Amino acid sequence: MILKKIAFILFFLNTFFVSSGYSQKYNAIDSIILKYPNFGSPEKLAQRIQKDFTSEYDRARAIYSWMAIKLNYDLETYLNPPKQKTYRFKTKAEWDKKKQLLDAKTIQKTFKSKEAVCEGFALLYGYLATLNGLKCQKVTGDSKTLLNDIGRKRLGSNHAWNTVQIEGKWILVDVTWGNGFYDEKRKVIVKKFKSIYFDMNPEYFYAKHFPDNAMYKNNTGNKETFLNGPLFYNGFFKAESQVVFPFSGVIQANDGDKMTFKFKNISRLEDLYCLNKKEERIEIESPKEENGILEFQITYDKRMGRYITFYLFEEGFAAFKIVPK
Known part of the structure; x- marks a missing residue:
């Protein structure tokens, strides 16, 4: 048994x-x-x-x-x-x-x-x-x-x-x-x-x-x-990072919605990027860093697919699932 x-x-x-x-x-x-x-x-x-x-x-x-x-x-x-x-x-x-x-x-x-x-x-x-x-x-x-x-x-x-x-x-x-x-x-x-x-x-x-x-x-x-929760990869642990926002790995968003992300211990935007389902880079908007927390937005497009995956220094960092509101 x-x-x-x-x-x-x-x-x-x-x-x-x-x-x-x-x-x-x-x-x-x-x-x-x-x-x-x-x-x-x-x-x-x-x-x-x-x-x-x-x-x-x-x-x-x-x-x-x-x-x-x-x-x-x-x-x-x-x-x-x-x-x-x-x-x-x-x-x-x-x-x-x-x-x-x-x-x-x-x-x-x-x-x-x-x-x-x-x-x-x-x-x-x-x-x-x-x-x-x-x-x-x-x-x-x-x-x-x-x-x-x-x-x-x-x-x-x-x-x-x-x-x-x-x-x-x-x-x-x-x-x-x-x-x-x-x-x-x-x-x-x-x-x-x-x-x-x-x-x-x-x-x-x-x-x-x-x-x-x-x-x-x-x-x-x-x-x-x-x-x-989000799906975390080695890059996340390597950076000893934390997700300050969103509070869930499942994000509700429709076409054109702005999604806000806040990651702790990620201060350089040029080290971080994200890909859609076609492995194309997604534009990161309005980035700002304060007290070791990097905040930015992404405009959701349904052509991105159901998941957004972030990378740090070419390593997997974290992934989130997108569902319609």
Whole structure:
């Protein structure tokens, strides 16, 4: 039943949200991990990590880096998910035991094949963290990754990630998204290591993730607020920006209406531009900057399409959905 609950269908990762923690260079921990040989078991890998790294933070990062670098995303399962099995149990204890067996099987399969979807990534990360003496939990929930996710009504659970405790503080980890991205146009997985999804700022992390379990929902707002928000890309997080206005990612506008935008930490208009559905630049009108907030307007033309996407320094920044009044 729990396998029913999790539909492994959104691997996310469109092409504008793919740079590695603001830099494509590996850090010192990653450089050590890159030299690791193949290990016969998760336990042997965990022992090596314990030997090479002493702090909880470094071990948690080493596990993340090893998985993001060494594993591959299972494209076949993503595109053709198997039919979900159902199980019947008389007691919760019976189900807990069965679930442990299923999870253990997934962990071993993921480690051996070096391939999985998000469930396998999250389970293996949790197991390796536990072997390294870390408290770690798998979290399931909704992910927001595509333009048509803005304002969508379809609810559900489509992704899995982790939260791990480091020196008393819980940090957020999405090793699946650190592994690469799915190129929708070419229907291929592009491996591209990204460190940004390890210990990400919760404010930004929860702009893309919404947990199923209320105990993890220290993100602001409810599910509707989450879905109605803008779609953010790497450039937004890189600039440590904020959307001051509009308050929603769904904007009501008719032909000829002026739409006002206010972005914090974007002071140079020449660094920011936006495109319509034909990838043509849209004119930015009446720009002004005050106290680190850039304010401007765009005149809506229905030929622009349903979405407006902003770019900063040639990187995806944020996208909004336009609906008629």
